Structures are given as structure tokens and as C-alpha cells.
Amino acid sequence: MTTLNKTSRRDFIKLTSLTGGGLLLGFSWFSSDAATAEIIDPANFAGEVPFNSYLSIAADGTITIYSPNPELGQNIMTSFPMVVAEELDADWTKVKAMQAPLDKQFDRQLTGGSGAIPHSWKRLRTAGATARYLLIGAAAKRWNVDASECTTSNSMVIHSKSGKQLGYGELAQEASQMKVPADVPFKNRKDFKLIGRPVKNLENKKIVTGKGMFGLDFYRDGMVMAMIKRPPAFGTKIKSVDAAEAKAMPGIIDVVTFKNNVAIVGKSTWDVMKARAFVKVEYEKDGDIESTADHDKILADLLNSDKATVRRKDGDVETAFKNAAKIITNEYQCPFVPHNPMEPMNFFAHVRADGVELVGPTQTPGSARTAVSKLLNVPEEKITLEITRLGGGFGRRLKYDYVLEAAELSSIIQKPVKVMWTREDDMMGGSYRPAVRYRFNAALDAQGNLVGYKLRGVGINQNNSTREDNFPSGAVDNLLIDSVEHISPITTGAWRAPVTNFLGFAEQSFIDEVAQAAGKDPVQFRLDLLQKARTNPAGAIKYSIDRMETVIKTAAEKSNWGKKTGVSQGFSVYFSHASYVAQVCEVVLNGKTPQVKKIIAVADCGEVVNKSGALQQVMGGITDGYGTAMYGKLSFKDGIPEQNNFDQYRLIRMKEIPEIEVHFVDNGIDPTGLGEPALPPTGGAVANAIFKATGVRLKNQPFVDDIAFSKLLKV
Amino acid sequence: MPVFTLQINKKEYKADVAADTPLLWVLRDNLGLLGTKFGCGIAECGACTVLLDGKAIRACVYPVSKIKSGQKITSIEGLSENGDHPLQLAWDEVDVPQCGYCQAGQIMTAAALFNSKPNPTDKEIDDAMHENICRCAAYHRIREAVQLARTKF
Numbered sequence: 001m002t003t004l005n006k007t008s009r010r011d012f013i014k015l016t017s018l019t020g021g022g023l024l025l026g027f028s029w030f031s032s033d034a035a036t037a038e039i040i041d042p043a044n045f046a047g048e049v050p051f052n053s054y055l056s057i058a059a060d061g062t063i064t065i066y067s068p069n070p071e072l073g074q075n076i077m078t079s080f081p082m083v084v085a086e087e088l089d090a091d092w093t094k095v096k097a098m099q100a101p102l103d104k105q106f107d108r109q110l111t112g113g114s115g116a117i118p119h120s121w122k123r124l125r126t127a128g129a130t131a132r133y134l135l136i137g138a139a140a141k142r143w144n145v146d147a148s149e150c151t152t153s154n155s156m157v158i159h160s161k162s163g164k165q166l167g168y169g170e171l172a173q174e175a176s177q178m179k180v181p182a183d184v185p186f187k188n189r190k191d192f193k194l195i196g197r198p199v200k201n202l203e204n205k206k207i208v209t210g211k212g213m214f215g216l217d218f219y220r221d222g223m224v225m226a227m228i229k230r231p232p233a234f235g236t237k238i239k240s241v242d243a244a245e246a247k248a249m250p251g252i253i254d255v256v257t258f259k260n261n262v263a264i265v266g267k268s269t270w271d272v273m274k275a276r277a278f279v280k281v282e283y284e285k286d287g288d289i290e291s292t293a294d295h296d297k298i299l300a301d302l303l304n305s306d307k308a309t310v311r312r313k314d315g316d317v318e319t320a321f322k323n324a325a326k327i328i329t330n331e332y333q334c335p336f337v338p339h340n341p342m343e344p345m346n347f348f349a350h351v352r353a354d355g356v357e358l359v360g361p362t363q364t365p366g367s368a369r370t371a372v373s374k375l376l377n378v379p380e381e382k383i384t385l386e387i388t389r390l391g392g393g394f395g396r397r398l399k400y401d402y403v404l405e406a407a408e409l410s411s412i413i414q415k416p417v418k419v420m421w422t423r424e425d426d427m428m429g430g431s432y433r434p435a436v437r438y439r440f441n442a443a444l445d446a447q448g449n450l451v452g453y454k455l456r457g458v459g460i461n462q463n464n465s466t467r468e469d470n471f472p473s474g475a476v477d478n479l480l481i482d483s484v485e486h487i488s489p490i491t492t493g494a495w496r497a498p499v500t501n502f503l504g505f506a507e508q509s510f511i512d513e514v515a516q517a518a519g520k521d522p523v524q525f526r527l528d529l530l531q532k533a534r535t536n537p538a539g540a541i542k543y544s545i546d547r548m549e550t551v552i553k554t555a556a557e558k559s560n561w562g563k564k565t566g567v568s569q570g571f572s573v574y575f576s577h578a579s580y581v582a583q584v585c586e587v588v589l590n591g592k593t594p595q596v597k598k599i600i601a602v603a604d605c606g607e608v609v610n611k612s613g614a615l616q617q618v619m620g621g622i623t624d625g626y627g628t629a630m631y632g633k634l635s636f637k638d639g640i641p642e643q644n645n646f647d648q649y650r651l652i653r654m655k656e657i658p659e660i661e662v663h664f665v666d667n668g669i670d671p672t673g674l675g676e677p678a679l680p681p682t683g684g685a686v687a688n689a690i691f692k693a694t695g696v697r698l699k700n701q702p703f704v705d706d707i708a709f710s711k712l713l714k715v
Numbered sequence: 716m717p718v719f720t721l722q723i724n725k726k727e728y729k730a731d732v733a734a735d736t737p738l739l740w741v742l743r744d745n746l747g748l749l750g751t752k753f754g755c756g757i758a759e760c761g762a763c764t765v766l767l768d769g770k771a772i773r774a775c776v777y778p779v780s781k782i783k784s785g786q787k788i789t790s791i792e793g794l795s796e797n798g799d800h801p802l803q804l805a806w807d808e809v810d811v812p813q814c815g816y817c818q819a820g821q822i823m824t825a826a827a828l829f830n831s832k833p834n835p836t837d838k839e840i841d842d843a844m845h846e847n848i849c850r851c852a853a854y855h856r857i858r859e860a861v862q863l864a865r866t867k868f
Contacts, residue, residue: 073815208798208818208819213815216752270733391817423754424756619853624850645756654844
């Protein structure tokens with residue numbers, strides 16, 4: 001029997017019985033919130049409709065949730081089932097999560113933008129609450145009592161009047177025969193038993209015992225291994241290839257050239273790794289060949305370009321600056337940085353006459369499949385894509401260049417192949433966080449009020465390097481934000497908290513400078529601006545003044561702002577991915593050497609689903625933000641990255657981490673993003689504290705390259 | 716190609732590979748032991764850490780031919796019979812993993828530390844774990860888990 005329910009949110013629910021007894025509840029995880037309802041004839045409701053995730057309850061009581069999003073450490077394989085189990089009143093020990101395969105009907109089967117939990121929150125709750133309703137209905141029917149007299153707890157339906165109770169597994173088959181309700185109420189958050197508590201990652205056991213879960217762990221009989229020699233310099237292409245010596249090496253099956261790739265195909269990883277060094281390739285110029293010195297000049301010049309695109313304009317900036325009592329100007333610059341997920345890029349592809357099989361780690365399985373379909377001219381329905389666990393992503397695996405390579409190579413050699421990148425391939429292979437430079441100007445009136453604000457963002461392959469509607473927009477009457485980009489052959493892409501990962505630092509450093517110039521406390525200065533935005537806004541306000549104000553005040557309170565002795569405090573607050581994070585950094589001086597001791601963070605991401613996972617995202621985000629601000633730099637010489645492995649590219653390590661204290665705002669708002677928002681404020685909090693402690697104003701990243709600062713580190 | 720006889724996780728394995736093949740690729744490509752990870756290939760990140768006679772080595776740069784007859788290799792799969800080594804339990808208790816890719820190497824580095832110093836100081840723990848990179852930056856919990864495991868030996 002199949003029952004269909006259609007709600008105003010287009011959340012389709014399908015109910016069937018499981019083979020062998022039990023209940024299978026399908027729901028449309030990722031349908032849009034379109035206002036117009038879609039009419040679907042239940043008679044046609046068989047597999048091809050937008051119904052794409054499953055909650056099943058087996059006769060033995062096992063509850064399985066299929067999670068559609070790729071897991072890369074954001075912990076949704078645990079958080080998603082928690083939300084369902086909460087509404088279902090399930091015994092958590094009987095819940096398991098499975099990675100769902102790529103399904104064409106998902107409209108958001110990707111990991112990025114800190115969006116998984118915000119996007120799925122209501123759908124997950126609906127699934128759990130609906131299943132609970134059906135189980136209660138089945139029990140009430142069996143006992144011949146009113147459903148309203150029944151309660152649930154720990155995977156049991158309970159009728160306290162009669163003392164009867166039945167486990168979900170025993171009721172699942174009968175529940176699958178019930179009519180799906182039109183609407184189900186959600187739990188009151190004060191009754192939450194799982195949500196908001198720390199719950200351990202369901203995958204821990206597999207991870208700590210070394211189970212092969214990642215893309216690189218995929219092996220199959222008959223599969224060959226391949227590595228690709230790519231042009232070392234951006235802006236070059238292949239002129240000639242001499243692979244004779246490599247082809248003759250042991251274990252090598254073939255060396256094939258396609259596009260700008262020379263693929264070495266062999267029996268084992270080590271065979272191809274060795275042989276690759278013996279492939280001789282000549283390259284020739286194919287575009288601009290740039291060095292970091294060129295970028296520095298390009299970015300500086302673009303700050304004065306007359307070709308910028310205006311992103312936001314409020315009031316009359318020119319007059320405000322002409323009449324200003326004081327003008328403050330500063331510039332900030334960051335270099336390119338690679339993503340460096342610990343698992344290098346890799347993908348398995350098997351192109352057969354009857355279809356294509358793809359297996360591996362990707363943040364965007366749907367786009368990857370579409371691209372492979374176009375590349376090979378194979379219809380998408382003949383392409384399967386299995387999503388493995390990802391050994392980190394940080395935005396790198398939003399690009400699917402490495403999936404296309406594997407597919408193209410398999411189609412050429414007509415074999416199942418795993419293409420693997422080395423760390424050097426990964427670090428030199430592009431898709432970097434763009435290098436960006438900002439110039440800020442602020443105009444203060446005689447009372448120290450911020451009356452004019454200008455931001456020019458210039459970036460390399462960064463079309464809009466600003467977030468024009470973020471704070472302090474709305475709080476300044478006369479404001480101009482514009483941007484201009486330089487197009488380069490160096491490939492760039494989203495890097496954890498795109499744009500804001502550096503803009504947050506630059507803006508919050510500059511606000512600190514302006515507050516100082518105005519003779520005001522940095523926290524009070526921000527609060528005054530928010531108050532101005534509230535009472536007399538300039539233009540549209542696209543952030544919540546109340547939520548930002550709350551994290552600022554809470555961070556000031558938790559850090560005992562301005563009242564602590566023996567430490568220098570720096571403040572920062574940033575809004576990104578719909579969440580708000582304020583941070584206070586505390587620096588102590590050992591002699592003249594500043595030491596970052598502690599970062600206190602207050603995060604408002606709405607409802608915290610898994611306290612343990614949420615803490616990981618905030619602490620990891622802060623440590624990543626701190627490490628990248630301190631050490632992260634990829635420089636170029638004649639188009640070639642000058643750092644290609646961890647001996648030259650410095651990632652933060654154990655002895656360099658500051659203490660981190662995290663507080664969450666408990667406001668019950670539906671969840672907003674958390675994978676990224678903790679990162680953007682960190683650089684600013686650290687730089688502001690270092691300024692307070694030493695008088696050195698850090699303007700460029702990485703901080704260790706700042707001459708005055710590096711001298712202090714060596715004292 | 717020479718055939719190498721290896722004692723791994725209390726079992727004997729034979730691998731028919733080139734003498735310069737790093738132990739990492741023998742474990743992964745030839746023996747199907749996938750817990751030991753490839754991260755950098757130059758002994759910088761520690762994702763490939765295994766124990767050789769109880770001491771940490773970086774399998775990505777350790778040629779299989781350098782392993783002497785009778786030497787015992789322990790990879791993450793052999794750290795305990797049932798995943799219940801104090802470090803594995805502590806890793807779950809503290810809920811350390813984010814992406815999880817580097818964690819086997821982290822645990823093996825900590826295991827080597829406990830082999831040489833059963834009761835390390837906090838500083839000795841930090842010094843030892845400084846050798847391994849966690850890109851998710853789960854360092855606070857890695858530290859906490861090693862400190863917790865210290866109490867269980």
C-alpha cells in the first residue's frame with residue numbers, strides 16, 4: 001500500500017512496507033519551499049517522483065536514515081539522524097546512518113555553504129514526527145484505544161492507562177499500513193532529549209580502527225592506477241611529450257596524453273609514481289605567466305582603477321569625506337592559499353559500453369555527474385556516482401576537475417582506473433583561495449562618529465571580493481563599496497568561508513583602527529554603530545542587528561572585556577552563512593614576544609543540534625582561521641607555485657594552538673550555518689590583540705611575513 | 716621482483732614488490748590494509764604512521780627492503796583486537812574525529828609515545844603530537860584524548 005501526502009511546503013511523503021516486515025518512510029529531503037503546490041497523481045508515484053530520502057524502521061527495531069549530503073567532517077552523518085530520532089522519540093542506540101547514493105531528484109546534494117543542517121532541519125523533523133504519528137496510530141488501533149492517550153519514549157509506544165507498551169519494531173509493519181497525516185506537530189524544544197546535547201560521531205569506531213571509508217581506499221579487482229603529469233606553471237600548455245622511457249618501466253601499462261595531461265597508467269601506485277618522473281614533457285606559453293611580484297603590482301594598481309563595479313552606494317560619500325574631521329585609510333592583502341585536505345584528490349572511473357561508474361570523494365556529486373555526461377556524451381541516467389567519505393574538503397572538492405580526468409582517462413584506456421594526486425599535485429593543482437587586496441577609508445565627524453565609509457576590493461579571479469550588505473553597511477549614512485578583478489590563468493575557487501575568510505579579518509581590523517582614531521572602546525564603537533543602524537538605518541539592512549548585538553555583548557561579558565589585567569584583548573565580530581560569531585583574543589607578552597594565549601568565542605547559529613559536533617566546527621574553524629592568518633601563503637614564480645608540500649607550506653600544529661573557549665547563544669531560532677562562520681572573525685581578533693599588546697598593526701597575511709611582527713617573535 | 720616476508724599485526728604476509736616500494740603502498744596496494752593513509756609522501760604529516768618494533772615510522776618513505784627479518788609492524792588495524800586499545804577508546808570518548816583521515820596516524824604516533832614513555836607529561840604529549848598534521852584542526856581534542864588515555868595504561 002502506498003499513501004501520499006502533500007503539504008504546502010511540497011514535502012512529499014511516501015510510505016511502504018519493508019520486505020521482511022517494517023516501515024519505510026520516504027520524504028523529499030530537498031524539495032524547494034515554493035509557494036505553489038505541485039500536484040502529483042498518487043497513481044504515478046513510483047520511484048521517479050521527487051521523493052528521495054528514507055527513514056526505515058525494521059522489525060527488529062533498527063532505525064536507518066539515509067543521509068544525502070557528502071560527509072567531510074561536518075558530522076552530518078550523526079547530526080541528521082539526531083534530528084529525526086528526536087522527533088521520533090527513538091532509542092538512539094538503534095539508529096544508524098547510511099550515505100545515500102547520488103539521486104537525480106535531490107536539488108541540493110552537496111556539501112558547501114554551511115547549508116546542510118539549515119536546509120534539512122524541517123524536513124528531518126517532519127520525517128521523525130510523521131513516523132512517530134504512524135507508530136502511535138498503529139498501537140492505538142491494535143489496543144483499540146484513542147491515539148491521544150498514547151505517548152512515546154525510547155522507541156516504545158506507551159498506553160499508561162492500561163500499562164501496555166510496544167516497541168517500534170513490533171509496530172513498524174502495521175504502521176506502514178496507516179494513512180500519512182496531513183500535518184504533524186513538532187516537539188517543543190524544552191522536551192528535546194538529543195538535540196542540543198553532545199552526541200558522539202557514529203563513525204568513530206570505523207575511523208579509529210582504520211576501516212577503508214575514503215575515496216583513496218577504494219580498490220577493485222582489475223582496476224589500474226594512474227597519476228597525471230600536469231603543466232607545472234599556470235599559463236603554459238604541452239608542446240611535446242616523450243614517454244618512451246616511462247613506458248618501458250616495470251608495471252607500466254600505458255602513458256596517454258589528453259588535453260594538458262600526460263597520464264601514467266600502471267599496476268600499482270608506486271609503479272606510476274616512479275615512472276612519472278621519467279616522462280619528459282616540454283611546455284610552451286599559453287597565457288599570462290605571473291609571479292607574486294606581478295600580483296602585488298596588479299592588486300595595487302587595481303585599487304586605483306576606474307573600472308570597478310559598484311556593489312552598494314548609500315548617501316553622498318564625496319561630501320562626507322570632504323567635510324570629515326578625520327579620515328582613516330588602510331589597506332590589507334592576502335595571498336593565494338591551497339585547501340590542503342589531508343586526503344589528496346582522487347577518483348575512480350569505469351567507462352563501459354553500457355554506462356559509467358564513478359566512485360570517490362566529492363562535495364558536488366550532481367554537478368560532477370552532469371559534467372561527465374557532457375564530456376563523454378553519455379546520458380546522466382547511465383552514470384552512477386557513489387559518494388565515499390571525504391578526507392576533508394574546505395571547498396576544494398566543490399570543483400570536479402579530478403572527476404573529469406578520471407572519466408576521460410577511463411574512456412581512453414577502456415579500463416577501470418583510479419586517478420590519484422600526490423600532495424605536490426594537490427598543492428600545485430590550482431583552485432586556490434584568491435589573492436585579494438582591500439582599501440578602506442573612513443570619515444569621522446568632530447564627535448568621532450563614523451559618517452563616511454569606503455571599501456574597494458580587488459582580487460585575482462574574484463569577481464566580487466566584498467560582502468556589500470554586511471556590517472557596517474546600514475550603520476553608515478554615506479557608504480560606497482565597489483570591486484574589480486584581474487583575470488589570471490591561476491585557477492581559484494571557494495575556500496572555507498569564501499571571501500569572508502579574509503574580508504572578516506580586514507574589516508574587523510579596520511573597524512578597530514577607526515574606533516581607536518575616534519577615541520572609543522572597540523566594543524562600544526561597534527554597539528554604537530548597531531544602535532545607529534537600528535534607529536536610523538542607511539539603506540537596506542540584511543543582517544540581524546539584535547543577533548549581532550547579542551554575540552558582541554555576550555563575548556564582552558564572557559571575556560571580562562577591558563577589565564582583565566596582564567593580557568591584551570582584541571575584539572572581532574562577523575556575520576556569515578546566516579550565523580553570528582564574536583571573538584575576543586587574549587595575548588600575553590613574554591618579554592617583548594607576543595603569545596596568543598586564548599580565544600573566547602560566542603556563536604549564534606540558532607539551535608545547536610549536536611553540541612559535540614558544533615564545538616568541533618567552532619574550535620576547528622577558529623584554529624584553521626588562526627593558522628591560515630599566521631602562516632598560510634602560496635606564492636608564485638613564473639607561474640609555478642613556490643610551495644608544493646608541507647615542508648614548505650606551513651599548517652598549524654599542536655604546539656601552536658591557543659586555548660579556545662566557546663559559548664553558544666541559546667535562542668531557539670532554527671539552525672543557521674556553522675561549518676564556516678567561526679573562521680572569518682579570528683584573524684581580526686588576533687590582529688587587534690597583537691596591536692594592543694605590541695603596537696604592531698598587522699595588515700597582510702600571513703602574519704609571520706610581517707617584518708615588525710616577525711622581529712618580535714624572535715626576541 | 717623480490718618477495719618480502721613481513722610480520723604485520725601478528726600475521727605473516729608476503730609481498731612481491733620492487734625493493735624500493737615504501738611500506739605504505741605495500742600495506743595499501745598489496746595487502747589491502749587501508750587504515751594507514753597517504754598524506755604527503757615526504758614524512759611531514761604523519762598520516763602514514765605505523766609502528767616498527769613499537770617505534771613510530773613514516774611508512775610513506777620507509778622502503779620495504781629496509782625492514783629486517785623478524786621486525787614487527789603494527790598498523791592501526793592491529794593496534795587492538797576489538798578496537799578497544801585505550802587510545803581508540805579515548806578517541807571515541809573525547810569524540811575526536813572530524814573528517815577522520817589523519818586520525819589513524821595520530822593514534823599510532825600516540826601509541827609509540829606510550830611505548831617509550833608510559834606516563835608522558837603534558838609537554839611530552841604536545842611534543843610528540845606536534846609531528847602530525849590535522850587539517851580539520853582537531854588538535855584540542857587530540858591532546859585531550861591522549862591525556863585521557865594516559866590514565867588508562
